[in-house]
Ligand SMILES: NCC(=O)CCC(=O)O
């Protein structure tokens with residue numbers, strides 16, 4: 242006697258009836274790159290279909306995407322070199338590009354959830370997520386900077402701040418600072434298990450935010466982002482951030498790390514966000530452009546797999562094009 246598992250796969254109707262996971266536009270958070278200027282749009286060559294855009298075009302795109310069903314965005318700034326230093330203080334300039342962007346988007350599309358990135362790397366002359374002291378990325382002095390940045394973004398209208406820096410204790414520092422400033426309703430989406438990954442390559446060229454080449458500073462982010470050989474450590478990181486007050490936790494990158502997503506899903510009750518990062522996006526686009534993979538099918542399959550592993554929401558550059566496919 243054997244089981245006829247194929248019975249429930251025999252036609253499209255029965256298959257749709259037993260589908261466990263459904264991908265919808267409610268699952269998407271779109272990361273966007275903003276730059277200074279007016280009516281400016283620059284292609285990012287390693288991320289076909291993704292652009293750095295000035296604020297006016299960004300607002301217009303947020304509106305169009307909202308109509309497609311994309312209700313949440315994650316924003317990154319391309320900061321001019323003359324505004325960078327070691328303290329990252331431009332990050333909490335009330336009139337900075339990030340703050341101006343948040344206000345303009347909230348004015349135009351108040352319903353959209355804005356989750357600005359919190360980290361110093363785009364603002365750092367060294368391209369690190371924290372302040373450099375004695376040749377190292379200094380944890381504790383960075384916490385104050387991240388808290389300042391978070392309060393400034395909440396003041397501008399951010400719904401949820403998204404610290405991606407991987408300093409220890411920053412969720413608690415940010416929560417306390419937000420509460421003290423009366424931004425008790427501003428949430429925290431914490432990049433709790435963020436791995437030091439080569440899949441971030443295209444993103445860093447988009448923002449020009451890679452660690453600079455210098456003898457005096459760490460050459461990579463391995464002293465704060467996690468080692469990809471490890472998984473138990475991810476549980477520690479996630480539980481710490483939940484205990485410190487994170488509302489949503491992030492696992493990053495996505496597809497090569499679905500074992501981590503599935504493990505964490507068993508352990509916490511908080512929502513999980515997963516980031517399909519620039520390198521994952523670039524791989525799919527490159528293969529599709531060569532005619533080696535079917536772009537639409539692979540995008541849907543990769544995002545559905547991330548959701549199946551346990552993600553409640555997915556950060557993906559493909560959100561607008563996949564939304565169009567799902568709305569068809
Ligand atoms: N906080 C953003 C990153 O570190 C990189 C994301 C990507 O590679 O898409």
Ligand SMILES: [Mg+2]
Pocket residue numbers: 407408409410433478481482
């Ligand atoms: Mg941590």
